[in-house]
Amino acid sequence: MTLQGKTVFITGASAGIGEATAYACAAQGARLLLAARRLDKLSAVTEECMLRGAEAVHCFALDVRSQPQVAAAVEGLPADWASIDILINNAGLSRGLNKLYEGLISDWEEMIDTNVKGLLYVTRAVVPGMVARNSGHIVNLGSTAGEVTYPGGAVYCATKAAEKAINDGLRQDLLGTSIRVTSVEPGMVETEFSRVRFHGDEERAAKVYQGLTPLSPTDVADAILYATSAPSHVNVAHILLTSIHQANSLLFHRESTGTSGNTR
Numbered sequence: 097m098t099l100q101g102k103t104v105f106i107t108g109a110s111a112g113i114g115e116a117t118a119y120a121c122a123a124q125g126a127r128l129l130l131a132a133r134r135l136d137k138l139s140a141v142t143e144e145c146m147l148r149g150a151e152a153v154h155c156f157a158l159d160v161r162s163q164p165q166v167a168a169a170v171e172g173l174p175a176d177w178a179s180i181d182i183l184i185n186n187a188g189l190s191r192g193l194n195k196l197y198e199g200l201i202s203d204w205e206e207m208i209d210t211n212v213k214g215l216l217y218v219t220r221a222v223v224p225g226m227v228a229r230n231s232g233h234i235v236n237l238g239s240t241a242g243e244v245t246y247p248g249g250a251v252y253c254a255t256k257a258a259e260k261a262i263n264d265g266l267r268q269d270l271l272g273t274s275i276r277v278t279s280v281e282p283g284m285v286e287t288e289f290s291r292v293r294f295h296g297d298e299e300r301a302a303k304v305y306q307g308l309t310p311l312s313p314t315d316v317a318d319a320i321l322y323a324t325s326a327p328s329h330v331n332v333a334h335i336l337l338t339s340i341h342q343a344n345s346l347l348f349h350r351e352s353t354g355t356s357g358n359t360r
């Protein structure tokens with residue numbers, strides 16, 4: 097199966113994994129609905145998607161933390177964009193790496209509101225249409241962080257453990273329909289993720305990837321395409337992928353120092 101002519105809705109398409117996934121879908125001739133808060137970045141991604149072969153692109157500013165905004169955006173889609181074939185719930189972030197008892201409450205709120213509640217709001221707005229058409233695929237972005245908790249990451253890890261539970265619960269609730277549900281769970285991917293986590297501290301963010309080869313956003317887009325292009329009777333439930341320099345969310349190997357451990 098290819099994505100030719102399919103309508104694919106990607107949240108968090110202005111950067112990183114969402115952006116790379118938009119390009120991968122564009123190369124297959126998909127119709128792309130792209131959303132994020134930064135419209136200037138989305139406009140640039142839109143242009144690039146058209147150059148790479150997208151059939152059409154409709155982009156719009158969206159903050160997934162606002163349920164009324166999410167509901168209005170999905171309800172207000174132009175008629176020729178209303179039938180979403182694939183939803184990629186990618187918008188998400190981490191904030192801080194503090195010990196739990198020293199964590200910033202505002203960081204916790206932002207992660208939970210985006211990664212858990214935002215994912216739920218978008219799912220709730222889009223999936224009823226899929227059920228009515230008995231057709232669709234939801235891909236959720238999880239993480240190795242949802243498998244194994246690491247120090248300083250309790251709340252981020254909890255949001256990704258929640259993603260896993262929501263992913264599996266949704267698949268159970270859709271049993272008997274033709275709708276598929278997949279969780280893609282990468283280890284470290286070099287994107288804006290660490291810059292966002294450390295509130296713009298570029299130096300600290302760069303250290304996360306020093307001396308090892310992280311996954312690229314394109315590696316993750318490839319995993320998403322694997323799941324979405326499987327035959328229609330195949331539901332890929334989970335894909336967990338890491339770079340060769342990572343065993344799980346607690347264990348990395350830094351070639352520069354020849355050491356392995358949790359040195360995030």
Ligand code: NDP
Nearest residue numbers: 108110111112113132133134159160187188285287288289
């Ligand atoms: P980036 O920071 O590069 O991209 C995050 C995207 O999410 C941006 O497009 C951002 O757009 C969007 N976003 C953030 N908050 C909101 C919001 N409230 N409403 C709408 N869009 C929002 O990070 P990644 O590409 O790395 O992360 C994408 C997903 O992958 C996340 O769910 C992350 O948890 C997950 N992940 C990342 C890993 C990594 O190591 N990088 C590993 C495993 C999973 P904008 O700011 O314009 O709104």
Ligand code: 8X3
Nearest residue numbers: 239240241283284345
């Ligand atoms: C992002 C990967 O290990 O930095 O989910 O939390 S990690």
